[in-house]
Amino acid sequence: xxxxxxxxxxxxxxxxxxxxxxxxxxxxxxxxxxxxxxxxxxxxxxxxxxxxxxxxxxxxxxxxxxxxxxxxxxxxxxxxxxxxxxxxxxxxxxxxxxxxxxxxxxxxxxxxxxxxxxxxxxxxxxxxxx
Numbered sequence: 187x188x189x190x191x192x193x194x195x196x197x198x199x200x201x202x203x204x205x206x207x208x209x210x211x212x213x214x215x216x217x218x219x220x221x222x223x224x225x226x227x228x229x230x231x232x233x234x235x236x237x238x239x240x241x242x243x244x245x246x247x248x249x250x251x252x253x254x255x256x257x258x259x260x261x262x263x264x265x266x267x268x269x270x271x272x273x274x275x276x277x278x279x280x281x282x283x284x285x286x287x288x289x290x291x292x293x294x295x296x297x298x299x300x301x302x303x304x305x306x307x308x309x310x311x312x313x314x315x316x
Contacts, residue, residue: 195312196245203313208239210261210306211299219296220264220271227284230273232262232298240310242267242293250314253295254283257308260300267293285316 191206212235217223220230242265244251254277255261263274263282268291277283282297299306 190239192241192243193312194243194245197248197314199312199314202315203311205309205311206240207307207309208297210239210255210257210259210297210308211301211304212236213303216262216264216273216296216298220266220273222271222273225271225273227272228274228277228282230262230264231275232300233302233304234262234264234296234298238294239297240295242295242312244288244290244293247290248288248314250286250316251288252283252285252311252313252315254278254285254311254313255281255297255308256311257281257306259304259306261306261308262298262300264296264298265293267291
């Protein structure tokens with residue numbers, strides 16, 4: 187079983203939520219990967235790997251999709267895809283997440299840690315439930 191899973195989903199996917207797992211962190215500044223210090227969804231902080239942790243493919247547009255990281259440590263999030271780049275930190279406690287409308291297409295997801303080269307396991311939940 188791969189350490190870093192990828193996911194392809196469309197509206198009405200089952201089961202809901204879907205989850206994928208990985209290990210956060212890396213040596214690249216999240217702001218460098220995102221090309222910004224801040225986005226509309228939050229700050230681009232922490233350290234991530236050079237390559238994305240996951241690829242998310244949305245077969246159609248979503249009116250609502252929530253991407254929520256769950257980890258015992260503080261996580262950060264960078265997502266690049268159709269329409270731009272989004273970052274987040276601490277949407278739910280010390281875990282990062284982004285929710286809203288999503289365009290169809292391929293998204294690159296990086297999960298970061300606050301300290302450079304600190305690695306922590308996590309689960310990402312994908313849900314259409316508000």
